Amino acid sequence: MADPPLIQLTGITRIYGSGEIAVHALDGVDLTIEAGEFVAIMGPSGSGKSTAMNVIGCLDSPTGGQYRFNGIEVAGLSRDQRALLRRHFLGFVFQGYNLLPRSSALHNVELPLIYKGVGRAQRRAAATEALGKVGLAGRAHHDPSELSGGQQQRVAIARALVGDPQVVLADEPTGNLDTRTSVEIMEMLQALNRDEGLTIVMVTHEADMAAYADRLIWMVDGRIARDEPTRKAS
Amino acid sequence: MLWETIRLAIQAIFRNAMRSFLTVLGVVIGVAAVIAMVTVGQGSTRQVTADVEKLGTNIVMVLPGQDTMQGGPGGTADPMFTLAINDAVQEQIAAVALSAPISQSRARVVFGNENRRTDIIGTDNRYFEAARWELQRGRLFEPAEVQSGKPVCVIGETVRDSLFGNADPVGETVRIKALSCEVVGWLKSKGASTFGSDQDDFVILPIRTYHRRIAGNTDVSTLFVSVRDGASIQRTMDDITLLMRDLRRIGRGEEDDFEVVDMKQFATMLSGITDILTGLLSAVAAVSLLVGGIGIMNIMLVSVTERTREIGIRLAIGAQARQVLLQFLVEAIILSLIGGLIGIALGLGLAILGARWLAIPFTPDPGIILLAFGFSALVGIVFGYFPARRAARLDPIEALRHE
Numbered sequence: 321m322a323d324p325p326l327i328q329l330t331g332i333t334r335i336y337g338s339g340e341i342a343v344h345a346l347d348g349v350d351l352t353i354e355a356g357e358f359v360a361i362m363g364p365s366g367s368g369k370s371t372a373m374n375v376i377g378c379l380d381s382p383t384g385g386q387y388r389f390n391g392i393e394v395a396g397l398s399r400d401q402r403a404l405l406r407r408h409f410l411g412f413v414f415q416g417y418n419l420l421p422r423s424s425a426l427h428n429v430e431l432p433l434i435y436k437g438v439g440r441a442q443r444r445a446a447a448t449e450a451l452g453k454v455g456l457a458g459r460a461h462h463d464p465s466e467l468s469g470g471q472q473q474r475v476a477i478a479r480a481l482v483g484d485p486q487v488v489l490a491d492e493p494t495g496n497l498d499t500r501t502s503v504e505i506m507e508m509l510q511a512l513n514r515d516e517g518l519t520i521v522m523v524t525h526e527a528d529m530a531a532y533a534d535r536l537i538w539m540v541d542g543r544i545a546r547d548e549p550t551r552k553a554s
Numbered sequence: 555m556l557w558e559t560i561r562l563a564i565q566a567i568f569r570n571a572m573r574s575f576l577t578v579l580g581v582v583i584g585v586a587a588v589i590a591m592v593t594v595g596q597g598s599t600r601q602v603t604a605d606v607e608k609l610g611t612n613i614v615m616v617l618p619g620q621d622t623m624q625g626g627p628g629g630t631a632d633p634m635f636t637l638a639i640n641d642a643v644q645e646q647i648a649a650v651a652l653s654a655p656i657s658q659s660r661a662r663v664v665f666g667n668e669n670r671r672t673d674i675i676g677t678d679n680r681y682f683e684a685a686r687w688e689l690q691r692g693r694l695f696e697p698a699e700v701q702s703g704k705p706v707c708v709i710g711e712t713v714r715d716s717l718f719g720n721a722d723p724v725g726e727t728v729r730i731k732a733l734s735c736e737v738v739g740w741l742k743s744k745g746a747s748t749f750g751s752d753q754d755d756f757v758i759l760p761i762r763t764y765h766r767r768i769a770g771n772t773d774v775s776t777l778f779v780s781v782r783d784g785a786s787i788q789r790t791m792d793d794i795t796l797l798m799r800d801l802r803r804i805g806r807g808e809e810d811d812f813e814v815v816d817m818k819q820f821a822t823m824l825s826g827i828t829d830i831l832t833g834l835l836s837a838v839a840a841v842s843l844l845v846g847g848i849g850i851m852n853i854m855l856v857s858v859t860e861r862t863r864e865i866g867i868r869l870a871i872g873a874q875a876r877q878v879l880l881q882f883l884v885e886a887i888i889l890s891l892i893g894g895l896i897g898i899a900l901g902l903g904l905a906i907l908g909a910r911w912l913a914i915p916f917t918p919d920p921g922i923i924l925l926a927f928g929f930s931a932l933v934g935i936v937f938g939y940f941p942a943r944r945a946a947r948l949d950p951i952e953a954l955r956h957e
Contacts, residue, residue, distance in 0.1 A: 407872020410872075432872060435873050
């Protein structure tokens with residue numbers, strides 16, 4: 321019997337509010353993502369791409385439908401159970417980096433391991449290795465305020481990678497960066513996907529950035545409008 | 555994990571050192587006040603007890619008049635006692651060990667160019683024994699000196715110090731009014747009493763000398779009575795009252811024209827007052843601890859709002875609600891404990907100064923210190939819980955969006 325798909329959404333709805341003013345952010349989404357894919361989600365604002373990201377990232381619970389992660393039904397899980405799922409299987413990269421201010425890059429990268437209960441020495445080693453992987457070995461003891469935007473985003477990527485996740489979810493990872501730095505970040509994500517088989521799901525509104533992915537999902541009004549390989553992959 | 559949480563809390567506290575200090579100030583003041591109050595209060599209670607023991611817990615005083623202790627009219631209209639009454643109390647009541655007659659007034663005592671206004675007391679050797687005076691140098695009165703009223707005197711430390719400086723007074727002659735008398739003894743100091751009065755400021759003469767040369771009458775103003783060990787103080791007081799009524803010919807139904815006072819009761823009442831005062835002041839201090847706790851809650855709420863994004867990050871990477879709760883709760887507790895420790899140190903410091911100022915013993919009570927420590931931890935838990943719960947209940951998506 322084949323492994324279940326890594327991510328499998330079936331008829332997912334997410335409704336904010338109720339009655340007349342109810343907003344159907346997701347309106348019946350069916351989506352399957354296999355391990356090793358690099359998927360970009362695009363769409364106009366209000367199309368539900370961020371909500372889809374939050375549901376996939378187990379930050380939000382869908383109103384209806386089925387979400388199986390590695391075969392586990394997520395929709396019915398409690399807040400704390402979803403936190404455990406995020407802790408052990410997911411990594412996040414945000415548009416605004418979301419690093420802890422006044423904490424060194426090393427401490428920021430260590431953070432997920434603290435919650436995993438990894439010992440101090442082992443944590444140090446893993447965080448240092450992850451920082452090396454994103455090319456910031458020399459900046460371990462710098463605070464975010466002492467790093468450029470691109471460097472901060474690379475610290476965030478190191479933080480997402482350090483726990484050895486099954487999926488990295490990137491929400492507009494290049495949204496705050498200039499073109500040259502954006503390209504660097506995208507090349508880094510692409511390399512991680514290609515060389516280490518890391519599954520990446522990325523939300524973006526820039527077609528240039530989406531082109532680094534293998535598969536492009538286009539959302540409109542809470543539904544998937546198109547689901548196709550990118551030109552590069554075809 | 556807990557160690558990490560504690561480390562994190564300490565980092566957060568010192569990141570905002572100034573604000574943290576102001577936050578815990580309420581707890582500091584509250585704890586310091588409680589510690590200082592209780593320590594000084596216990597010191598003064600101990601001082602009262604020690605004073606009574608120095609005086610003897612078996613002392614009964616008989617005074618003319620009624621309600622003299624309550625500041626009533628006193629013995630102005632009522633007749634004074636006599637030496638005969640004192641002898642009767644001494645001889646007819648078996649439980650009385652010693653009954654010393656006392657008469658006293660204020661007068662100036664002169665030696666060379668020095669002089670001092672002091673208490674001039676007429677009594678006999680029984681007083682020294684009953685009141686537990688000890689000699690520093692010299693001797694007490696000879697029986698013959700008491701019998702015939704010789705011009706000799708025993709002086710207290712304060713009088714010695716102001717008239718003789720560092721010199722030995724024994725054998726010198728001092729003048730009181732028209733009386734020249736030889737100093738035969740010098741008593742060991744008892745120091746200040748609980749109420750701050752100087753217990754060593756007097757000159758003692760044989761009572762007959764006092765009657766003839768100072769007072770010009772034979773009145774006795776107080777009977778200073780010590781009760782035998784093992785005898786009931788109350789029974790003895792009742793016996794004295796009956797005898798006195800008989801001697802002073804007070805008819806049935808008439809009120810006493812004298813008063814019998816038990817020093818032990820008096821002291822117990824005084825330490826009772828001290829305890830009540832300590833309790834009241836401690837209650838006020840406890841209220842300030844409560845206010846301190848509210849201060850901590852306030853700042854923790856501000857801190858949760860300020861750090862909403864940080865909470866969002868922690869939740870997103872897999873922190874569970876109770877871990878966030880614990881983080882903020884531990885922070886509040888540590889903050890409060892730091893305040894408690896500073897407060898304990900400050901309170902003990904104040905108590906040392908207070909004890910020195912009031913001339914009472916400094917008696918730190920480990921129980922109260924532990925209690926204050928525990929109470930500040932409790933303040934942290936109680937007032938830290940609400941802000942911590944608010945942090946733990948944040949929605950990670952909302953929190954990450956927070957600016």
